[in-house]
Amino acid sequence: MQTLQQQLVSYAKYHRDRRNIATHFFGIPLIVFAVAWLLYIPIIQINTTIFTPALVTAVILSIYYLRLDFRLGALMSLLLALVYTGAKAVYLNWPLDHTWYYLGGVAVFFVGWVVQFVGHYYEGKKPAFVDDIMGLVTGPLFVVVEVLFLLGLCKSLEQTIIAQAGPYR
Incomplete structure (x- = not known):
């Protein structure tokens, strides 16, 4: 397993344009939420815990x-x-037939990916997951770390990423 720094540097090499990173602040949370939404399929309930593929994935x-x-x-x-709590709330409060529930999740997923691809158009590079499927797991972490950088936190990690992946553009 690659270290945190190795994964973030590898992912960052596909994300140096600030416009691309900005689109990720919207696109990745939409995608993550849509995945939880689409995987919120109640399988079994034990006491008050409802087991779903979304819960297993989150764990x-x-x-x-x-x-x-x-x-x-x-x-x-x-x-x-x-995110899981939000997906559960949407599921439990969905006013329409569950077919529409899942179509709603697909719509959110689609919008998230459109936003992502707009960002990669600015970047001029393909998404990281095309070369390494782990990019799908690293992406949400990258967004959180970039927010921390904007807040002035994790400066050492930020400098390591910039030194190895290149400066922001």
Whole structure:
């Protein structure tokens, strides 16, 4: 398994244009939420816990992020819990037939990817996941780290990424 820095540097090489990064602040959260939405398929309920593929995915991703870096993993776990809670709320409060529920999730997923591809048009590079499927897992972490950089946090990590992936444009 690559280290946190290796994964972020590899992903950052596809994301140096500030406009592309800005589109990721919208596109990736939409995609992550849409995936949780689409995977919110109740399988079994034990006490008050409803087990869904979305829950299993969130737990697996949380464990992965925690193994990469405990503090960032804890933040990612919290964010995934919020996404899962949002998907659950949408599911439980959906006023229409569940066919429309899933079509809504597909629509959000589609919009998220359109935003992503607009950003990659600005970048002039293909998305990172085309060369490494792990880019789909690194993308949400990259967005969170970029927000932390904007807040003036994780300066050492930011400098490492810039030194290895190149400056922002």
